[in-house]
Amino acid sequence: MSPKPHEMGHDPAAVDPALVSIPHDHPWARLPYVFAACGAVGVLASLGLVWGSVVEPAQFFFSWLTSFLYFLSLALGGMFFVLVSYVTRASWSVVVRRLAESAMATIPLFLVLFVPLVFGMHALFHWTDADAVAHDHLLQAKQPYLNTTFFVVRALVYFACWIGIATWFLRQSRLQDHGDASGRITDRMVKVSAPALVAFSVTVSFAAIDWIMTLDAHWYSTIFGVYFFAGSTVGIFALLILLAAAMGRAGLLGGTVTVEHFHDLGKMLFAFTVFWAYIGFSQYFLIWYGNIPEETVWYVHRTEGSWAAVTATLAWGHFAVPFLFLMPRTVKRRTGLLAVGAVWMLLMHLVDLYWLIMPVLHSHDAHLSVVDVTSLVGIGGLFLGAVLFVLRRQPVVPVRDPRLAESLSFENV
Amino acid sequence: MPRMLPLVPSLPDSASGYGLLARYDGPGVLLHACEQVRDAGYRRWDAHTPYPVHGLDRAMGLSSSVLPWIVLVCGLGGAAAAFGLQTWVHERAYPLVISGKPFFAWPAFVPVTFEVGVLFGALAAVFGMLGLNRLPMHHHPLFRSDAFGRASDDGFFISIESWDPKFDLGRTAALLERSGAASVERIES
Numbered sequence: 097m098s099p100k101p102h103e104m105g106h107d108p109a110a111v112d113p114a115l116v117s118i119p120h121d122h123p124w125a126r127l128p129y130v131f132a133a134c135g136a137v138g139v140l141a142s143l144g145l146v147w148g149s150v151v152e153p154a155q156f157f158f159s160w161l162t163s164f165l166y167f168l169s170l171a172l173g174g175m176f177f178v179l180v181s182y183v184t185r186a187s188w189s190v191v192v193r194r195l196a197e198s199a200m201a202t203i204p205l206f207l208v209l210f211v212p213l214v215f216g217m218h219a220l221f222h223w224t225d226a227d228a229v230a231h232d233h234l235l236q237a238k239q240p241y242l243n244t245t246f247f248v249v250r251a252l253v254y255f256a257c258w259i260g261i262a263t264w265f266l267r268q269s270r271l272q273d274h275g276d277a278s279g280r281i282t283d284r285m286v287k288v289s290a291p292a293l294v295a296f297s298v299t300v301s302f303a304a305i306d307w308i309m310t311l312d313a314h315w316y317s318t319i320f321g322v323y324f325f326a327g328s329t330v331g332i333f334a335l336l337i338l339l340a341a342a343m344g345r346a347g348l349l350g351g352t353v354t355v356e357h358f359h360d361l362g363k364m365l366f367a368f369t370v371f372w373a374y375i376g377f378s379q380y381f382l383i384w385y386g387n388i389p390e391e392t393v394w395y396v397h398r399t400e401g402s403w404a405a406v407t408a409t410l411a412w413g414h415f416a417v418p419f420l421f422l423m424p425r426t427v428k429r430r431t432g433l434l435a436v437g438a439v440w441m442l443l444m445h446l447v448d449l450y451w452l453i454m455p456v457l458h459s460h461d462a463h464l465s466v467v468d469v470t471s472l473v474g475i476g477g478l479f480l481g482a483v484l485f486v487l488r489r490q491p492v493v494p495v496r497d498p499r500l501a502e503s504l505s506f507e508n509v
Numbered sequence: 510m511p512r513m514l515p516l517v518p519s520l521p522d523s524a525s526g527y528g529l530l531a532r533y534d535g536p537g538v539l540l541h542a543c544e545q546v547r548d549a550g551y552r553r554w555d556a557h558t559p560y561p562v563h564g565l566d567r568a569m570g571l572s573s574s575v576l577p578w579i580v581l582v583c584g585l586g587g588a589a590a591a592f593g594l595q596t597w598v599h600e601r602a603y604p605l606v607i608s609g610k611p612f613f614a615w616p617a618f619v620p621v622t623f624e625v626g627v628l629f630g631a632l633a634a635v636f637g638m639l640g641l642n643r644l645p646m647h648h649h650p651l652f653r654s655d656a657f658g659r660a661s662d663d664g665f666f667i668s669i670e671s672w673d674p675k676f677d678l679g680r681t682a683a684l685l686e687r688s689g690a691a692s693v694e695r696i697e698s
Contacts, residue, residue, distance in 0.1 A: 385617070425577075
């Protein structure tokens, strides 16, 4: 067991804050506005397309839901990374933790981006249709859970939990930047992180059930929340690798993130890629074996027409190829190669969410729509803009974290 | 390739014995000494520490181990064997219809394939490590040294074997002494 932070004798300010802050005259200081502008254009274009009847409202809402969940999953992945770092008292991850904190701090933005989905419930969720429910015994039986009011209330509860966790942990971490070197703040965060993780896992699991699984209201899978979570963690590790590589190249990290940290991030990316495949196959395997039409229909839709190709893309591209690519030590220790793997996994995570959501709208063949792209640019631009905006407000490394010195000298054996 | 000792060393020079053992006071001086031994071009030597010392592999000039490749080949081999066995059993040897599935119901083979792959990989890791380290070994000439017991307590050691092409009793001992050794002793074979 590692010693408690306040028992350590390290100099708390191991890094000069000026070395790891984004200067006001640095090109990266303008990036948040660039991304936010792209985001605004994307969002307005998406709204314009549906307003001008270029795309069907249903297409708009499904595309919006896909992009919304894609970037929300990265923010939630960041929250998981922060909470797990504290609950395990990890030291290696301290130098990249602020990047994950910034990703998680964007959650309030998603509460706003959720509003269109509330208006689109009728287009998205079959179970909101009173006529359909009247003729469907199963939907009637599910009504105590699947009704509009409770759906919105649950969404508010999820957001309340996430916003609470995100703001509290970011505020404590920032407080620690200014002075208190005793490690008391870290001790407090370690204590809170355990119950926060419980709240996190329950809310993420139910959010995945509410927002993805009930698109097909007859179908159910008890492992579904874990599947969404597995994809989110793949996403956040890929994002952390790319952010750290880009910021390191721009000279914003003051050399704090070394090849050793990339090596560990790479191991995590590899591990959660395998975990994703394990969960994905477990879900498929039991449904295939049980062979009950109510359950198999979900996979039948996803192996029809061009969806079969998307399914194959996931099996090979989200598991088999990256499994072999990310396995060697050399790949994880060469930032360029690892970044290629990270970009690929971020793309595959998008394909994964597309594959979960879109077959409900286009049940026989995959159809890419222009609003898929505009909503992705819109929400993605706002998300990245928000991440960089948070990063600009304080040092990008927690400069007075009691475990920072340990993290700086971290080496893989 | 890792530094491999020959299973049966070429006959050691009887005058030199097994080789030389140098003791150092701490990990810092040991690391520095290792760099000097490495740079002097020695191949058949080793460092002994009470705990893992970061950077020792670099200081000794060790290249990466072949063990990962052994594990990879055995793991994939185990997985292929398990998949092949199930395919043979269900398609050829005992074709039975089980819950309406085809004979070649590959998803059903995946759990066993995965487990056997992991099993073979794990066994290859353990026995490959033992084999590459020439373990189990019941006795080693270094145990003749009384000081060497401290390698599991507070002693840091470098041993250089006499069948190293560069080995010369006088010059090698001088090198070890120059490198900051607290003591240098000759080990009988």
